[in-house]
Amino acid sequence: MYEVITHSLRSLVNFTDDELFSFMQKLKPMRLKKYTCYLKPGQVCHSMVIVHQGALRYFVRNDKGDQTLGFAFEGEWLGDYESFLLKTPTHCYIEALEDTELFMLSYADMQELYNKSQRFERFGRLIAERLFIETAKSKSKLLTQTAEDRYLELLTNQPRIFERLPLALIASYLGIQPQSLSRIRARLLSVKN
Amino acid sequence: MYEVITHSLRSLVNFTDDELFSFMQKLKPMRLKKYTCYLKPGQVCHSMVIVHQGALRYFVRNDKGDQTLGFAFEGEWLGDYESFLLKTPTHCYIEALEDTELFMLSYADMQELYNKSQRFERFGRLIAERLFIETAKSKSKLLTQTAEDRYLELLTNQPRIFERLPLALIASYLGIQPQSLSRIRARLLSVKN
Numbered sequence: 001m002y003e004v005i006t007h008s009l010r011s012l013v014n015f016t017d018d019e020l021f022s023f024m025q026k027l028k029p030m031r032l033k034k035y036t037c038y039l040k041p042g043q044v045c046h047s048m049v050i051v052h053q054g055a056l057r058y059f060v061r062n063d064k065g066d067q068t069l070g071f072a073f074e075g076e077w078l079g080d081y082e083s084f085l086l087k088t089p090t091h092c093y094i095e096a097l098e099d100t101e102l103f104m105l106s107y108a109d110m111q112e113l114y115n116k117s118q119r120f121e122r123f124g125r126l127i128a129e130r131l132f133i134e135t136a137k138s139k140s141k142l143l144t145q146t147a148e149d150r151y152l153e154l155l156t157n158q159p160r161i162f163e164r165l166p167l168a169l170i171a172s173y174l175g176i177q178p179q180s181l182s183r184i185r186a187r188l189l190s191v192k193n
Numbered sequence: 194m195y196e197v198i199t200h201s202l203r204s205l206v207n208f209t210d211d212e213l214f215s216f217m218q219k220l221k222p223m224r225l226k227k228y229t230c231y232l233k234p235g236q237v238c239h240s241m242v243i244v245h246q247g248a249l250r251y252f253v254r255n256d257k258g259d260q261t262l263g264f265a266f267e268g269e270w271l272g273d274y275e276s277f278l279l280k281t282p283t284h285c286y287i288e289a290l291e292d293t294e295l296f297m298l299s300y301a302d303m304q305e306l307y308n309k310s311q312r313f314e315r316f317g318r319l320i321a322e323r324l325f326i327e328t329a330k331s332k333s334k335l336l337t338q339t340a341e342d343r344y345l346e347l348l349t350n351q352p353r354i355f356e357r358l359p360l361a362l363i364a365s366y367l368g369i370q371p372q373s374l375s376r377i378r379a380r381l382l383s384v385k386n
Contacts, residue, residue, distance in 0.1 A: 062337070082329045085322055091333070114315070121314040122307070128321035129278055135325060136275045139332040140284070144255070 004052055005103060008075035013123045023120075026113060027103035032056075032096035039080060039094040044087055047104035048079035054100025055164060059093050059172070068173040069138075071097075073160060081131050097165065147176045148184050197245055198296060201268035206316045216313075219306060220296035225249075225289035232273060232287040237280055240297035241272035247293025248357060252286050252365070261366040262331075264290075266353060274324050290358065340369045341377050 005027070006020055015023065027050070032038055038056065039045055049056070051072050058070040058078055069092065072078035083090040084107060113120040141150055151174055154161060161170060171181040198220070199213055208216065220243070225231055231249065232238055242249070244265050251263040251271055262285070265271035276283040277300060306313040334343055344367055347354060354363060364374040 082326050085326060114318075118311040118314050121311050121318060125307075125314055125318035125321055128318055128325055132321055132325040132328060133275050133278060135328045135332060139328060 002052065004075045005050055008050065008077075009123070012126045013119050015119055015123075019117060019119060022116065023113065026109040027105055030102050030104055032100045032102065034096055034099050037093055037095050038102070039090055039092060041091050041093065042089050045080040045083040045090050047106045048077055048081070048084055048110070049094075049102045049104050050077050051075065052101040052103060054102070055097040056100060056102070057093075057095050057097050057169065059095070060091055061093065066172050067175065068169060070134075071161060071165070071173070073164065077127065081128075097169075147174055147180060148188075150174050151181065151184050152188075195245065197268045198243055201243065201270075202316070205319045206312050208312055208316075212310060212312060215309060216306065219302040220298055223295050223297055225293045225295065227289055227292050230286055230288050231295070232283055232285060234284050234286065235282050238273040238276040238283050240299045241270055241274070241277055241303070242287075242295045242297050243270050244268065245294040245296060247295070248290040249293060249295070250286075250288050250290050250362065252288070253284055254286065259365050260368065261362060263327075264354060264358070264366070266357065270320065274321075290362075340367055340373060341381075343367050344374065344377055345381075 002024065005024070009015060009020065009023060028047070029052075030038075030049070032054070038049060041061075049072075051074050053074060056072045056078050057068060058072070058080075059066045059068045061067075070078070078094060080090040080092050080094070082088070083092075087107075110124070114124055141153075145153075154170070154174065161173075167181055168178045171178040174181065176184075195217065198217070202208060202213065202216060221240070222245075223231075223242070225247070231242060234254075242265075244267050246267060249265045249271050250261060251265070251273075252259050252261045254260075263271070271287060273283040273285050273287070275281070276285075280300075303317070307317055334346075338346075347363070347367065354366075360374055361371045364371040367374065369377075
């Protein structure tokens, strides 16, 4: 029934059936209506969530408007990991882009799993390594890449985003105005033809 | 003899003496003369290093000059963790700021330790979590804080940097010119008096 979730967990660590069962028991289901928030500025992110069906957006709102930091689709984890680890209030929003079903894993339950077996500890390490790599890359892209570079990379590495989301959100993720994204797309199309 | 190292390792995980011995056996000593590099752009970072004595600087060089991303002093780990995990060439330099003694831990040896016991796996998870938090914070500071905010935070959280390093390097770490740092310091001093 929850193949999306079990497949996602086993893609990182080869859990036994018993371990997978323990893991699934810790997950608490939640439903979010389209455009409602899982997390808002000032709240502590007490649980990381994994999407069963739907899509989430992770963004900050400042005087330049919304800056979209990331998305999560089926089988992907999301949360403000810094707020989760340090128990500090977040500056971010996490919002459902569609009616979304997700599962929550709390900090206390995660620590309990870590103490249970080495494979859970490995799962935690691999998640932290992935999040580190993602954050380090996006920081270095902010410092070094043009918007066009970032667009082309996104198109290659995450084509799913273009199938599921409106261009205005993709522009916000690339850190540019929707009009700039349209111009980039028009220019690349004319170069291609 | 290596209290700096063993203390640093045990500050993260309560290793047994046997585990600590296994860990120490994997560490390869290296000496770097002042201003020589441990890592240069185009190289893969095959080992993370821990400083036994001395200081290291981690920076990128681009058309805006040197941008200092971090430092490591006694008992602190450094390396391009992204290059280390993905085996991709680095864009960074790691340079000794003083004659420096360090120990290297290779990727293969680290994986071997992870397989040895749960506590090594935990060590890896905690290191990855810390690096993630550091990178996420510095990314969000780049997007949101002024140079003066970053200076005051550094002064509070890492006073050691001001005792050990010249102001020009600290300016480069704050992403500003040395003259701007002098102006910030003069202004804060006049406000204080």
